[in-house]
Amino acid sequence: MSSLKRLDTRRTPPGVIDEADMYTYVLSIFESSSVKVDYKFIVAVLIEYIRSLSQHGIPVLYVVYEQLIKTLVGNKCFYQLHQFLQYHVLNDSKQLACLLLSIQGEYSPAYQLALDMLKRLQTADAEIFEVLISKAQLLQALRFARSIGKEDSISARQFLEAAAGTQDNMLFYTVFKFFEDRNMRLRRRPEFATGEHCQQYVKLFYSLYSEVRNSQRLL
Structure with missing residues (x-):
């Protein structure tokens, strides 16, 4: 033992x-x-x-x-x-x-x-936005932003750049109007703030839809 x-x-x-x-x-x-x-x-x-x-x-x-x-x-x-x-x-x-x-x-x-x-x-909200934007699923990305309460903080330039890159004028129009409506809600003006660096997309929008600019002038 x-x-x-x-x-x-x-x-x-x-x-x-x-x-x-x-x-x-x-x-x-x-x-x-x-x-x-x-x-x-x-x-x-x-x-x-x-x-x-x-x-x-x-x-x-x-x-x-x-x-x-x-x-x-x-x-x-x-x-x-x-x-x-x-x-x-x-x-x-x-x-x-x-x-x-x-x-x-x-x-x-x-x-x-x-x-x-x-x-x-x-x-992983940032990763979800990246995935959706990379697949040009911009409307889904905007809906997701709204569902988590971040529609007021996402980058307008990022979305407008992606929309312009799709060559889909209807998609670009929809995305542009989404952020224009956001501008109205946040600042009571449709214009983008200078710091958002969206001027080239504003020009693109009005080059595609000149009748929108003309109707605004009449108002």
Whole structure:
């Protein structure tokens, strides 16, 4: 008995393998071109690893999610990817949303999935505006601004520049009138403040819609 006690006191404490070690020495091997592993096995391992971490309240490293998504996309498993996102197997994050945006060329629903994720985060308003504007979804961006009470603080120049770049005169007209109405509400004048730097878009508007200027002169 005494010898067993002495052995116990001299036992080396068990080593700790953290997530970085797990990814570096185990999971990253799946990405090696020299290692041939069936993608279904890789997905199963990654999902089980994610499930285990979540069960113990351990945050999952972004690189693990990235590896899973790239494996699914690379093997055209879009339905499975959609299911994992829809049922929140993968935790929402700005990084993950950006990754989804990067694959929208291969899987178009990824764009809406990313946008929904950013909205759920409730801390990514700037990113949502950037996404909507980059896709020329300006009316949706204006509605979103109104829904969160930021319609009075968004940049008129940013929206007018994006609208002009679409070559869609009707869209440009609608966006311009939105900010002109905002000017009336905030300053009781339709003109843009000098500091907004919108003069070139005012000129563009009246070059496209000269009848608007003429009607204002009659008034």
